[in-house]
Amino acid sequence: MNFYSLSLFPDMINECFNTSITGRAAQKGIISLTNINIRDFSNDKHLKVDDYPYGGGAGLVMRPDCVYGAFEHARTLIEKQSGKEAADKTRVVYMTPRGETFSHAKAQEFAKEDNLIILCGHYEGIDERVLEEIVTDNISIGDYVITGGEIAAVVVMDAVSRLVPEVLGNDTSAHTDSFADGLLEYPQYTRPEEFHGRKVPEVLLSGHHANVDKWRLEKAMELTRQVRPDLYEEYMRGKDEENE
Numbered sequence: 001m002n003f004y005s006l007s008l009f010p011d012m013i014n015e016c017f018n019t020s021i022t023g024r025a026a027q028k029g030i031i032s033l034t035n036i037n038i039r040d041f042s043n044d045k046h047l048k049v050d051d052y053p054y055g056g057g058a059g060l061v062m063r064p065d066c067v068y069g070a071f072e073h074a075r076t077l078i079e080k081q082s083g084k085e086a087a088d089k090t091r092v093v094y095m096t097p098r099g100e101t102f103s104h105a106k107a108q109e110f111a112k113e114d115n116l117i118i119l120c121g122h123y124e125g126i127d128e129r130v131l132e133e134i135v136t137d138n139i140s141i142g143d144y145v146i147t148g149g150e151i152a153a154v155v156v157m158d159a160v161s162r163l164v165p166e167v168l169g170n171d172t173s174a175h176t177d178s179f180a181d182g183l184l185e186y187p188q189y190t191r192p193e194e195f196h197g198r199k200v201p202e203v204l205l206s207g208h209h210a211n212v213d214k215w216r217l218e219k220a221m222e223l224t225r226q227v228r229p230d231l232y233e234e235y236m237r238g239k240d241e242e243n244e
C-alpha cells in the first residue's frame with residue numbers, strides 16, 4: 001500500500017505516520033508514504049495557495065491550479081512506479097466534513113488498493129471545480145470540524161494500514177478487535193492478578209479456552225448493547241439472518 005498525501009502541512013502527517021506501528025511497517029517496506037506539498041505547485045511569487053471566495057464571505061479558499069498540480073505530480077509518481085493503468089485507477093480521497101463517515105468497512109475497502117491519494121484541505125475548503133475533477137471519495141472522520149484534513153488523513157491511513165497484511169505483528173488482532181465482527185472489543189487484563197483490590201475475572205485464569213471465548217463474546221455483546229445500541233441491533237439482525 002502506497003499512500004500519497006497532498007497537503008500544506010506534510011510534517012503533521014509525516015510525524016504520525018513514521019511513528020510506532022505504521023513507522024515500523026514503512027521501514028520494512030510493507031507500506032509507504034509520499035508527502036506532496038501543495039505549496040510547491042503555486043505559480044505565485046509569494047507562493048500563495050489560497051484566495052478570496054467569489055461571492056464574498058469569511059476565510060480563504062484553496063486555489064484549484066495548485067491542488068491540481070500536486071495531484072498530477074502524485075499521478076506521475078504512481079505511473080512511474082506502477083504503470084499508467086494503476087495511476088488511472090488510483091482513488092483520490094478528499095478529507096472533508098462534507099464526506100461519508102469513515103468506518104471499518106471503508107477501511108477494509110481502501111486496504112484492497114495498491115495506491116491511495118489523500119487530499120487534505122485547509123482554510124474554508126478547496127475550489128469545487130478541482131474537487132469535481134479529481135476526487136473519487138469524500139470522507140469525514142466524524143460530525144465535527146477540525147482545522148485541516150491532515151489529522152483526518154492520518155486517522156484514515158492508520159486504520160487502513162493495520163488491515164494491510166503483515167503490518168500488525170500479530171495478524172490475528174486485526175480480526176479480533178473492535179468492529180471486526182460488528183461488536184466492540186471485550187475488556188483485556190494483564191499482570192498483576194490483583195490491582196487496587198480489583199481482581200482479574202476468574203475465567204481468564206482457568207486456561208479453559210472455550211469458556212474464555214464464551215465470556216469474551218458475552219462481554220463484547222454487553223458492552224456494545226450499552227454503548228452502541230445501533231451496532232448491537234445490526235449485529236443481532238445479522239445473527240438472525242444467519243439462523244434463518
Ligand code: ADE
Pocket residue numbers: 095096097139140141142143144145146147148149152
Ligand atoms: N476536515 C475538517 N473536518 C474534517 C472531518 N470531520 N473529517 C475529515 N476532514 C475534515
